[in-house]
Amino acid sequence: MQFTIQVSVKDDFGETTIEDIISLDKVPDNPDDIGLSLMESKSLLKSLQNLMVSHQAELYTKTHLNCPHCQKKRRIKGHYGIHYRTLFGIVPLSSLRVYNCDCKVIPAKTTSLLTDWIPDHNSPELQYIETKWASLMAYGLTSNLLKDILPVGTALNASTVRNHLHKVAKRQENDLEGKPEYISGCAYEWGNLPKPGKPITVGIDGGYVRNWYEKKTNFEVVAGKSFSKEKAPKRFGFVQKIDDHPRKKLMSMLSDQGMQNNQQITFLSDGADNLRDLQFMMYPESLHILDWFHVTMRFTVLNQFAKGMKKSDPKDGAMIFKDLESAKWYLWHGNVQESLEKIGECCDVCYDDELHYENRKKFYKHLSEMYTYIENNQPMIPNYGERYRYDEIISTAFVESTINEVVAKRMVKKQQMQWSHKGAHYLLQTRTAVLNGDLKNIFSGWYPGLKIEGQAEKQYIPDLNLAA
Template identity: 45%
Template sequence: MRFAIQLVTDVGDATFETREIVSIDKPDGVLSIDDLGLTLGEAKAMLATLQVAITETQALDFARYHRSCPSCRRPRRLKDKRMITVRTCLGKLALPSPRYGRCRCQAVPSVIAPVVAALPERVTPDLIALEARWASLAAYGVTAALLADMLPIGETVNASTIRNDVMRVAKRLEAELGPEQAMFASGCQAEWNEMPIPGPPVTIGIDGGYVRSWTDWPANFEVIVGKSLPEEGPVRRFGFVTGHDEKPKRRLHELLVSQGITMNQEVTFMSDGGDSVRDLQLYMRPNADHVLDYFHIAMRITVLQQMARGLPPPVSAAAPAIIEALQSVRRYLWHGNFSRALSLVEDLDDGLDLLDDPPPEVRKLRRYLGEFSGYITNNAGFIPNYAERHRYGEAVSTAFVESTVNQVIAKRFAKKQQMQWTPRGVHLLMQLRTRVLDGILDSDFKRWRNERRSPPNEAKMAA
């Protein structure tokens, strides 16, 4: 038996044009799982043929409609017939693009190419959206293979093409970002008091990760990742490359605005206390509370205790006392008493300084003690009473951000696969990845689609 699909075009005035698009033959009297319905290859070929027929009709109809001069309505002279290439989800198209000469009523010579003017972008938004979504979650080569398997695009899309399309989308999003400011907390106390009752508190965790550098191998560069966790509403993520992004505060501010966080709302910023994130969280909201992540404090103390256990004889005899002193430092910091903790660290360093000809393990321990002391000193203003926060059910660590670091950085930029990246490539791709994970990338494409729906300008048709 034979199945035929016809395309019926209503050209107006009760006139219809009918033509056969594709036909499929199936054996008579046979029913098997192999021949049931359309195969994937047949469906892809059918859609590709249908796409070509519809788009050719659209392009020729649009060109005929704009052949008349807008001033005198006389048809313009046909200069030549050309073709333009457009990539869609259903194949790569070669569309007819006739060009018309100037009308006699126009003084300035010009050539009109209506199809070229109507299609300044030669990739459909649906295809770019698929490429951006999939490429943010998987490698460029894997994305090209998936698109070729699922869509009738053949071998017209490769990893380089997808990367270029994805970078173009990311750069457009970056261009929409406002200017950077040193302070985004605005207004005064009187204005904040007159504002409506704010929503529940919001916790924002900020942490960092590292990606292998392609330009400076085997070095790594730092990537900052954050996650906003409100008590009500969806979570939001953000990320940027340290030293490459010129608008980190603006990026964080836009995240707060997108979640409707007002100036009189309580916000808790939690970070690891690194130099790259310490200044990021300042002056964002007047009611902000800045907290140093206790997890990083505990991990640093654990490393110091492990180094004390590895001291060689005869210094190893003092290892239990050093470990107990470090445990006291941990308890003091847990209760927010950083001054007493720093005093104990200083006493430990002074005691180790009394040793004559100390072994390398002792010198290493003293160096780490000095780094820990500087770390606590630089972040003393961010150390609260963790025990009290814990009793009231408030967050004391950025454990929820650790999963975000793995989700945003490790799973795509694949540290285990030894992949190498440029800071620009990571930064741009990360803007798409965070939007995909938050489920808001489609809203950007919808907004751009609405912007394109404005009437075309006749002046843009001059080729």
């Protein structure tokens, strides 16, 4: 049994041609060869794509041979070959180069007609699928999977997919040009705005990935999440060494969530200098809170030292352990000065050279750092107990899952994948766009004629009642 698939092509001039695409021989008695095989379907798609793109290119060349200004026929200089890469194969095309007409002053003497038509030789759909898949799994896996199920061509490899993803990420970065870093407008006019929605909570934290150039070192990537009870969460991420305008990224994300100038926003962070500088002076109606989760982690480390001191210096160790519990209790209730006094007393005890504790100097260093940490972040310390009783968020524990979702799952910390600063930064831009369900809208904005079906990724709305 033979199947022949033909295509009827009718151009804009009314001419119709019928061309054979593929012929398939099937044996009815063979149960293993029923219907189209994957190899046959790939061959069919590749042949059909070649035919369609070739006819479209031929028609475009024919209709654009004349000068667009005076309609005079332009002289032909020559032909050269280009390759248009699509999801359904690489299509070789012959591009016509013509001399520009003298009716208008143009710097270039010649023009390539197909280059004007398709300046990027990679189809938008190919870039979209490569970017989406590579944001969720390794570049090598993406290229292998595409080659398994689609006739993308044997030349596709991990480096090509990575380069295409970086190109998309750079274009995302360019879209931020001209966008504000701060709230604009006059505060007197905000009272006339409609009643804002529920407060928006923004949690920011840092994670670490292994450095490609300095194998034994890591560098920090910043990630975060914003959400409210009325809006689906949005994630963002960047490498601060590469990103010159992180505030634009954060402000753009909040604007996409429908933030108004008079809406309340709560920022939570671990108090690191770079994260504190990112959120301050950005939004006047914002509340800045030092994350209780990270405060508790620091006290846990200090308590471990105090337990060790109890063995060598029972009296002093017990005193410091008790003072640390008091300092933590004072902080929980927002009494920063009393907490600092207790930590200062611990520093005085630990400074004594007569102590027998072998890690005394290290313990003293951690106590001093804790004192400085609380002192520098004093304006960000609320009454945690009161906020907790009113079911208000006090911890960025939800951001820890975001760090795992945005960074660890793709950058594979367990396998110690190594990254350059730019490579990590660009991947974070596309990965957060995919997780937020925004990549489809981004490509639709760049390519209005692009047809992408499928629903956006489902959003996970976390529990707001989180405490350490």
